[in-house]
Amino acid sequence: MANNDDQFxxxxxxxxxxxxxxxxxxxxxxxxxxYDYAQNGAELKKNxxxxxxxxxxxMHQNIVGIDAAILMHPTTWKAxxxxxxxxxxxxxxxxxxxxxxxxxxxxxxxxxxxxxAQKEIAKAQKRFGEAFDEAQFVTTNPRVLRYRGExxxxxxxxARSLEKEDxxxxxxxxxxxxxxxxxxxxxxxxxxxxFNLMFGTKLGASAESATDLYxxxxxxxxxxxxxxxxxxxxxMKIPFGIAQTGKAFRxxxxxxxxxxxxxxxxxxxxxxFVRPGEELKWxxxxxxxxxxxxxxxxxxxxxxxxxxxxxxxxxxxxxxxxEFNFPFGFKELEGIHSRTDFDLKAxxxxxxxxxxxxxxxxxxxxxxxxxxxxxxxxxxxxxxLSNSLEEETxxxxxxxxxxxxxxxxxxxxxxxxxLVKKDGLPEIxxxxxxxxxxxxxxxxxxxxAVGRRYRRQDAAxxxxxxxxxxxxxxxxxxxxxxxxxxxxxxxxISELGSKISEAVSYKTWLA
Ligand code: ATP
Numbered sequence: 001m002a003n004n005d006d007q008f009x010x011x012x013x014x015x016x017x018x019x020x021x022x023x024x025x026x027x028x029x030x031x032x033x034x035y036d037y038a039q040n041g042a043e044l045k046k047n048x049x050x051x052x053x054x055x056x057x058x059m060h061q062n063i064v065g066i067d068a069a070i071l072m073h074p075t076t077w078k079a080x081x082x083x084x085x086x087x088x089x090x091x092x093x094x095x096x097x098x099x100x101x102x103x104x105x106x107x108x109x110x111x112x113x114x115x116x117a118q119k120e121i122a123k124a125q126k127r128f129g130e131a132f133d134e135a136q137f138v139t140t141n142p143r144v145l146r147y148r149g150e151x152x153x154x155x156x157x158x159a160r161s162l163e164k165e166d167x168x169x170x171x172x173x174x175x176x177x178x179x180x181x182x183x184x185x186x187x188x189x190x191x192x193x194x195f196n197l198m199f200g201t202k203l204g205a206s207a208e209s210a211t212d213l214y215x216x217x218x219x220x221x222x223x224x225x226x227x228x229x230x231x232x233x234x235x236m237k238i239p240f241g242i243a244q245t246g247k248a249f250r251x252x253x254x255x256x257x258x259x260x261x262x263x264x265x266x267x268x269x270x271x272x273f274v275r276p277g278e279e280l281k282w283x284x285x286x287x288x289x290x291x292x293x294x295x296x297x298x299x300x301x302x303x304x305x306x307x308x309x310x311x312x313x314x315x316x317x318x319x320x321x322x323e324f325n326f327p328f329g330f331k332e333l334e335g336i337h338s339r340t341d342f343d344l345k346a347x348x349x350x351x352x353x354x355x356x357x358x359x360x361x362x363x364x365x366x367x368x369x370x371x372x373x374x375x376x377x378x379x380x381x382x383x384x385l386s387n388s389l390e391e392e393t394x395x396x397x398x399x400x401x402x403x404x405x406x407x408x409x410x411x412x413x414x415x416x417x418x419l420v421k422k423d424g425l426p427e428i429x430x431x432x433x434x435x436x437x438x439x440x441x442x443x444x445x446x447x448x449a450v451g452r453r454y455r456r457q458d459a460a461x462x463x464x465x466x467x468x469x470x471x472x473x474x475x476x477x478x479x480x481x482x483x484x485x486x487x488x489x490x491x492x493i494s495e496l497g498s499k500i501s502e503a504v505s506y507k508t509w510l511a
Pocket of ligand 1 (some may be wrong): 218250252259260261262263265266267332333334335374375376377378379
């Protein structure tokens, strides 16, 4: 995967051309940072959601799933801290009039230093070859030490200033680091201000009686307020988890990276309730378990890394991101947070209702501690899409565009192609579809030469093509073509169903 703007542009245009993602209300010139999922995109998104749900809910006997409402009682957001503290520090450039997140400017600065350090390491590796001792090099090379030291100092100072709400120091830091507007190079900055990210709305008909509500900025709170309902009705014993997927809304300050940062997006979250004191053990467990889930899709171990948080949110005692190598670099894909008993305690306080668990082994009541795993479905979609898109040069010198989606996630599993539009071949193709569609999303395609149809399906991400030809009339066999290897095999029509089912079975992938 090329690590550049070009690859990213290709992903964005491919997503539109092949019916994955459209700008929202495009005929009115779109709505900033809001997107619609098209015919293939809706399938891919559903398949990612299902892959997550099954691994969480079906594969863990102590995790159940719910579907809470987007609108919640407004006190929820007082208790959770979102009304008072769900802010991003923003800064404007006076010349370009562009708005940025002040924290992101500093983090990007640190990331650039880290990239310089990586370059030094790569250079030394080349120079020393086999004899290269990376561990020794990074602890002794003055340049690497300086780059990493400066990056660490910047991020740590940012964390301290934000912790103390010292926004003047965040600005001072940006000036001391000589950070320029990434688009124009100007260093003419405004003060740093806090900006609340929640979307407000109203419930009720008349202006006087209307209640102020918020569109939920995260799905987690729907889980916390239902903690006791689920625990009681499901007779759940600690440790146990509640999973949920659904829409969340944030009035993001800067939203320029396609579906990476949207104003309306979908989260897949799981809150795991544990005994106080055991949370860090479970935190480690979920870090490892979630990384395994990602790796099961085969998108390259080297494309993931953990980033342990320097600055912990006020409710957390440990937090890490799983970062993915997007076309614009390593960025957060999923968060794993040890949230302590902050949320349940706050809801107890604001609601006046006890949210406790009676532990029969310990014979005591307590407010459980929580470990959360939270992943953006749209970000996962972007990770899958950008990782899968390849421009391949073939043995004969030709190139093909191929979307190597993990087969389990592919929107369409197979395309059925009659070699010609006559001699009864379309009818056989239709019979094959009639049978396969009980289990799989399959399509029919008879237009153009078969080679072009293969290319079209490659670019759309379809893992299998099934070609019906004249031999099929004689012996009931077809050609099965594999997208990634382009290999073709001859097999009886009766074996197609089981062959495809095996290739896209949850057991094959998740195990
Ligand atoms: P970031 O630092 O990128 O703003 P965050 O730390 O605020 O993200 P969380 O509140 O931890 O994100 O949300 C959990 C997950 O939800 C993130 O890991 C990300 O995948 C997803 N997510 C958060 N904000 C957005 C957004 N605006 N658009 C798409 N996905 C998002």
